[in-house]
Amino acid sequence: xxxRWSAHDAGAVTPGGILRLMRAGSVDAALALAHQIGMPQQNxxxxxxxxxxxxxxIGRVPARFGMDGRRPSSxxxxxxxxxxxxxxxxxxxxxxxxxxxxxxxxxxxxxYARLGYGGYDNGARAERIxxxxxxxxxxxxxxxxxxxxxxxxxxxNRFWQAxxxxxxxxxxxxxxxxxxxxxxxxxxxxxxxxxxxxxxxPSR
Numbered sequence: 253x254x255x256r257w258s259a260h261d262a263g264a265v266t267p268g269g270i271l272r273l274m275r276a277g278s279v280d281a282a283l284a285l286a287h288q289i290g291m292p293q294q295n296x297x298x299x300x301x302x303x304x305x306x307x308x309x310i311g312r313v314p315a316r317f318g319m320d321g322r323r324p325s326s327x328x329x330x331x332x333x334x335x336x337x338x339x340x341x342x343x344x345x346x347x348x349x350x351x352x353x354x355x356x357x358x359x360x361x362x363x364y365a366r367l368g369y370g371g372y373d374n375g376a377r378a379e380r381i382x383x384x385x386x387x388x389x390x391x392x393x394x395x396x397x398x399x400x401x402x403x404x405x406x407x408x409n410r411f412w413q414a415x416x417x418x419x420x421x422x423x424x425x426x427x428x429x430x431x432x433x434x435x436x437x438x439x440x441x442x443x444x445x446x447x448x449x450x451x452x453x454p455s456r
Contacts, residue, residue, distance in 0.1 A: 256327070256334065258314060259292070266290035279304040286310040287340035293370075295353045307346040307358055309367060312337040321368035342366060350385045354378035376408045383407075 258264055269289035276282040282298040286308055296310035318332035319325050327333040344363035354377040357364065384400045 258312065261312075263290045263312075278302070279306050283308055283345060284340065287343050288312070295355070295358070297351055297353065305347070305349075305351055307351045307353065309343055313343055313367060314338070315342075316368055320365070321370075338366060350382075352378055352381040352385060354381055376406050380405055380407065 266289055269285060270291070273282060273285045273289065276285055276298075277300070279298050279300045279302075282300075283306060286296050286298075287310075289310060289312075291311045293309050293311035293313055295307065297305065297307050299305040314321075314334045315336050315338050316332075316334055325332050344359045344367065346358060354375075355373040356375045356378040357370075357372040359367070380403060381400060384403060388396065
Protein backbone atom coordinates (compact mmCIF):
# COMPACT_ATOMS: atom_id res chain seq x y z
CA UNK A 253 0.00 0.00 0.00
CA UNK A 254 1.31 3.46 -0.90
CA UNK A 255 0.47 6.47 1.23
CA ARG A 256 0.83 10.17 0.49
CA TRP A 257 1.78 12.22 3.54
CA SER A 258 2.89 15.84 3.52
CA ALA A 259 5.74 14.95 5.90
CA HIS A 260 7.30 12.92 3.07
CA ASP A 261 7.55 15.94 0.78
CA ALA A 262 10.73 17.92 0.25
CA GLY A 263 10.72 20.93 2.56
CA ALA A 264 8.17 19.34 4.89
CA VAL A 265 10.05 20.69 7.90
CA THR A 266 11.89 24.02 7.76
CA PRO A 267 13.23 25.01 11.20
CA GLY A 268 14.65 28.21 9.72
CA GLY A 269 11.13 29.38 8.94
CA ILE A 270 10.15 29.13 12.59
CA LEU A 271 13.17 31.22 13.56
CA ARG A 272 12.20 33.90 11.03
CA LEU A 273 8.65 33.84 12.36
CA MET A 274 9.93 34.68 15.83
CA ARG A 275 11.41 37.89 14.41
CA ALA A 276 8.33 38.96 12.43
CA GLY A 277 7.47 42.57 13.20
CA SER A 278 3.75 42.55 12.40
CA VAL A 279 0.73 40.33 11.90
CA ASP A 280 1.02 40.64 8.12
CA ALA A 281 4.69 39.62 8.18
CA ALA A 282 3.90 36.63 10.40
CA LEU A 283 1.04 35.49 8.15
CA ALA A 284 3.25 35.66 5.06
CA LEU A 285 5.79 33.39 6.75
CA ALA A 286 3.18 31.04 8.23
CA HIS A 287 1.93 30.02 4.78
CA GLN A 288 5.43 29.11 3.59
CA ILE A 289 6.83 27.31 6.62
CA GLY A 290 7.23 23.55 6.38
CA MET A 291 5.60 21.92 9.42
CA PRO A 292 2.45 19.94 10.31
CA GLN A 293 -0.59 22.16 9.82
CA GLN A 294 -1.78 23.80 13.03
CA ASN A 295 -4.10 26.55 14.22
CA UNK A 296 -2.08 29.76 14.29
CA UNK A 297 -3.15 32.92 16.13
CA UNK A 298 -0.85 35.93 16.03
CA UNK A 299 -0.97 39.46 17.39
CA UNK A 300 1.29 42.49 17.30
CA UNK A 301 1.97 45.64 19.32
CA UNK A 302 -0.53 47.66 17.26
CA UNK A 303 -3.40 45.51 18.56
CA UNK A 304 -3.96 43.59 15.31
CA UNK A 305 -4.72 39.87 15.61
CA UNK A 306 -5.43 37.14 13.07
CA UNK A 307 -5.98 33.41 12.70
CA UNK A 308 -4.84 31.10 9.92
CA UNK A 309 -3.36 27.65 9.37
CA ILE A 310 0.41 27.51 9.68
CA GLY A 311 2.20 25.05 7.42
CA ARG A 312 1.70 24.10 3.79
CA VAL A 313 -1.86 22.98 3.10
CA PRO A 314 -2.38 20.29 0.41
CA ALA A 315 -4.52 21.36 -2.56
CA ARG A 316 -6.95 18.44 -2.57
CA PHE A 317 -9.32 17.60 -5.39
CA GLY A 318 -12.10 15.04 -5.50
CA MET A 319 -12.01 14.45 -1.72
CA ASP A 320 -11.91 16.23 1.61
CA GLY A 321 -9.32 14.07 3.37
CA ARG A 322 -11.87 12.61 5.78
CA ARG A 323 -11.32 9.00 4.65
CA PRO A 324 -8.55 7.08 2.87
CA SER A 325 -9.19 6.87 -0.86
CA SER A 326 -7.53 5.56 -3.99
CA UNK A 327 -5.92 8.03 -6.38
CA UNK A 328 -5.43 5.40 -9.07
CA UNK A 329 -8.00 6.73 -11.57
CA UNK A 330 -6.85 10.35 -11.27
CA UNK A 331 -10.19 11.65 -9.97
CA UNK A 332 -8.82 12.29 -6.47
CA UNK A 333 -5.51 13.49 -5.14
CA UNK A 334 -3.37 16.54 -4.45
CA UNK A 335 -2.24 19.14 -6.92
CA UNK A 336 0.61 20.60 -4.93
CA UNK A 337 -0.18 22.95 -2.05
CA UNK A 338 -2.54 25.89 -1.69
CA UNK A 339 -0.99 29.23 -2.68
CA UNK A 340 -0.77 31.61 0.30
CA UNK A 341 -3.64 33.80 -0.92
CA UNK A 342 -5.99 30.78 -0.83
CA UNK A 343 -5.23 29.74 2.75
CA UNK A 344 -8.08 31.09 4.93
CA UNK A 345 -7.33 34.01 7.25
CA UNK A 346 -9.64 35.44 9.92
CA UNK A 347 -9.15 38.99 11.19
CA UNK A 348 -11.48 40.26 13.90
CA UNK A 349 -11.41 41.85 17.34
CA UNK A 350 -11.76 38.55 19.23
CA UNK A 351 -10.49 35.17 18.06
CA UNK A 352 -10.77 31.74 19.67
CA UNK A 353 -10.18 28.19 18.41
CA UNK A 354 -9.90 25.47 21.12
CA UNK A 355 -9.26 22.92 18.34
CA UNK A 356 -12.69 23.49 16.84
CA UNK A 357 -13.66 24.46 13.29
CA UNK A 358 -12.97 28.15 12.65
CA UNK A 359 -14.24 28.67 9.09
CA UNK A 360 -17.04 27.33 6.91
CA UNK A 361 -18.14 27.31 3.29
CA UNK A 362 -15.44 27.45 0.61
CA UNK A 363 -12.71 28.09 3.19
CA TYR A 364 -13.64 24.90 5.03
CA ALA A 365 -13.70 22.97 1.75
CA ARG A 366 -10.16 24.11 0.97
CA LEU A 367 -8.84 23.04 4.36
CA GLY A 368 -10.73 19.75 4.56
CA TYR A 369 -11.90 17.87 7.61
CA GLY A 370 -9.37 17.99 10.45
CA GLY A 371 -10.95 15.93 13.23
CA TYR A 372 -12.28 19.02 14.96
CA ASP A 373 -13.41 19.24 18.58
CA ASN A 374 -17.17 19.40 19.21
CA GLY A 375 -16.99 23.09 20.14
CA ALA A 376 -17.95 23.01 23.84
CA ARG A 377 -14.66 24.54 24.98
CA ALA A 378 -14.66 27.10 22.16
CA GLU A 379 -18.22 28.09 23.07
CA ARG A 380 -17.19 28.79 26.66
CA ILE A 381 -14.14 30.82 25.63
CA UNK A 382 -16.25 32.87 23.19
CA UNK A 383 -18.81 33.62 25.90
CA UNK A 384 -16.11 34.81 28.29
CA UNK A 385 -14.44 36.97 25.65
CA UNK A 386 -17.68 38.80 24.92
CA UNK A 387 -18.57 39.33 28.57
CA UNK A 388 -16.13 42.22 28.76
CA UNK A 389 -15.75 45.38 26.70
CA UNK A 390 -12.39 47.05 26.42
CA UNK A 391 -8.90 45.83 27.17
CA UNK A 392 -8.12 42.46 28.71
CA UNK A 393 -5.47 42.11 31.39
CA UNK A 394 -3.20 39.08 31.87
CA UNK A 395 -5.37 38.23 34.89
CA UNK A 396 -8.49 38.24 32.67
CA UNK A 397 -6.87 35.87 30.19
CA UNK A 398 -5.68 33.54 32.95
CA UNK A 399 -9.23 33.40 34.31
CA UNK A 400 -10.51 32.29 30.90
CA UNK A 401 -7.71 29.73 30.60
CA UNK A 402 -8.65 28.19 33.96
CA UNK A 403 -12.42 28.27 33.35
CA UNK A 404 -13.46 24.62 32.90
CA UNK A 405 -17.23 25.12 32.95
CA UNK A 406 -19.03 23.11 30.26
CA UNK A 407 -22.56 24.38 29.69
CA UNK A 408 -23.34 21.50 27.34
CA ASN A 409 -22.95 19.05 30.23
CA ARG A 410 -25.66 20.69 32.33
CA PHE A 411 -28.38 18.48 30.78
CA TRP A 412 -26.45 15.31 31.60
CA GLN A 413 -25.63 16.67 35.03
CA ALA A 414 -29.35 17.04 35.74
CA UNK A 415 -30.01 13.49 34.53
CA UNK A 416 -27.32 12.02 36.77
CA UNK A 417 -28.44 14.01 39.80
CA UNK A 418 -32.01 12.81 39.26
CA UNK A 419 -30.78 9.20 39.18
CA UNK A 420 -29.05 9.49 42.57
CA UNK A 421 -30.87 8.70 45.85
CA UNK A 422 -32.66 11.61 47.49
CA UNK A 423 -29.81 12.01 49.93
CA UNK A 424 -27.59 12.71 46.88
CA UNK A 425 -24.98 10.51 48.52
CA UNK A 426 -24.58 6.78 48.74
CA UNK A 427 -21.87 4.80 50.48
CA UNK A 428 -20.21 2.00 48.60
CA UNK A 429 -17.10 -0.09 48.73
CA UNK A 430 -14.24 0.18 46.30
CA UNK A 431 -12.44 -2.89 44.99
CA UNK A 432 -9.90 -2.50 47.77
CA UNK A 433 -12.67 -2.49 50.38
CA UNK A 434 -12.05 1.12 51.29
CA UNK A 435 -15.25 3.03 52.00
CA UNK A 436 -16.02 5.85 49.60
CA UNK A 437 -18.95 8.13 49.09
CA UNK A 438 -20.23 9.22 45.71
CA UNK A 439 -20.71 12.94 45.41
CA UNK A 440 -22.90 14.72 42.86
CA UNK A 441 -21.18 16.64 40.06
CA UNK A 442 -20.34 20.23 40.84
CA UNK A 443 -23.34 22.55 40.68
CA UNK A 444 -21.25 24.88 38.54
CA UNK A 445 -21.17 22.42 35.66
CA UNK A 446 -17.43 21.86 36.00
CA UNK A 447 -16.24 18.60 34.51
CA UNK A 448 -13.02 18.37 36.54
CA UNK A 449 -14.21 17.46 40.03
CA UNK A 450 -13.99 13.78 40.89
CA UNK A 451 -17.27 11.94 41.39
CA UNK A 452 -15.84 9.87 44.23
CA UNK A 453 -13.81 10.94 47.25
CA PRO A 454 -12.48 8.94 50.23
CA SER A 455 -14.87 9.06 53.18
CA ARG A 456 -13.69 10.86 56.27
